[in-house]
Amino acid sequence: MFLIEFYRYFILILRVKSSNCFYCLQQIHNRPKIDLCDEFKKSWRHKRLFLELKYLQMDPPDGIHAKPLDSSCYFWQASITGPVGSPYEGGIFYLYLQIPQSYPLNPPLVRFITKIFHPNISRHGDIGLDSICENWSLALTISKILISIQSLLTDPYTHVCMERDIGELYIKNRELFDRNARLFTWKYAMNDYLCFSKSSDKINDINFYVKSE
Numbered sequence: 001m002f003l004i005e006f007y008r009y010f011i012l013i014l015r016v017k018s019s020n021c022f023y024c025l026q027q028i029h030n031r032p033k034i035d036l037c038d039e040f041k042k043s044w045r046h047k048r049l050f051l052e053l054k055y056l057q058m059d060p061p062d063g064i065h066a067k068p069l070d071s072s073c074y075f076w077q078a079s080i081t082g083p084v085g086s087p088y089e090g091g092i093f094y095l096y097l098q099i100p101q102s103y104p105l106n107p108p109l110v111r112f113i114t115k116i117f118h119p120n121i122s123r124h125g126d127i128g129l130d131s132i133c134e135n136w137s138l139a140l141t142i143s144k145i146l147i148s149i150q151s152l153l154t155d156p157y158t159h160v161c162m163e164r165d166i167g168e169l170y171i172k173n174r175e176l177f178d179r180n181a182r183l184f185t186w187k188y189a190m191n192d193y194l195c196f197s198k199s200s201d202k203i204n205d206i207n208f209y210v211k212s213e
Contacts, residue, residue, distance in 0.1 A: 045103050049073040052141050064146045066097070074099055076108075078146055082189065086154045087181035088116070091189025095149070096125075097142065107136040110145060117177075117184035119156045119167035127152075128162040 053073070056066055063081030068074075076097035082088030093116060098109040110132055112125035120128040131140055131148055161167030170177045 048104055056143055061143060061147050066142055080150050082185060083154045087178040088153050088185050091185040093189050104138050107132045115188040117181040119158055119161040119163050119170055120152055122162040126162060
């Protein structure tokens with residue numbers, strides 16, 4: 001029993017250390033408890049989210065999981081498995097979602113909790129994706145958003161970047177970009193990671209940029 005509790009605590013510490021945004025973790029932990037009234041249960045938002053959750057549970061996309069953390073479906077947690085063949089392969093990346101009361105008329109707030117080395121994802125976890133910004137559509141769902149983010153991992157859009165230095169590295173030195181993205185995945189997106197060996201591979205979290213030695 002002690003070993004089980006220690007393992008759970010150890011995994012929790014790893015997830016906290018691998019997080020981009022401690023504010024998001026705090027919001028998830030301190031999310032308010034909301035009692036749903038009958039009028040709210042009959043709302044378009046609630047019915048839409050209920051159907052989306054039902055489809056996510058019945059036929060989830062490969063490598064994607066999402067679930068609400070409260071009865072109002074306002075706070076969600078999602079995870080995306082790194083695509084096979086990409087430098088993110090083997091990693092599990094956690095995301096934080098806030099679904100506004102105006103959903104689906106307005107897009108949800110989506111942010112990476114797990115640190116990731118990617119030109120379209122900022123060091124704070126913000127995602128540069130048109131579909132959750134100015135190009136939002138009623139036809140989009142939480143499942144489709146997560147699929148788009150998963151596709152973004154294998155096909156970054158480097159014309160407009162959240163992290164310009166990483167975008168330039170992707171264009172000019174793809175081998176070094178893959179190496180750095182893989183190092184970030186090993187360190188932050190794998191719960192069984194313990195520590196790096198003392199080698200020339202060093203990650204500078206402050207500058208969020210790794211130079212070859």
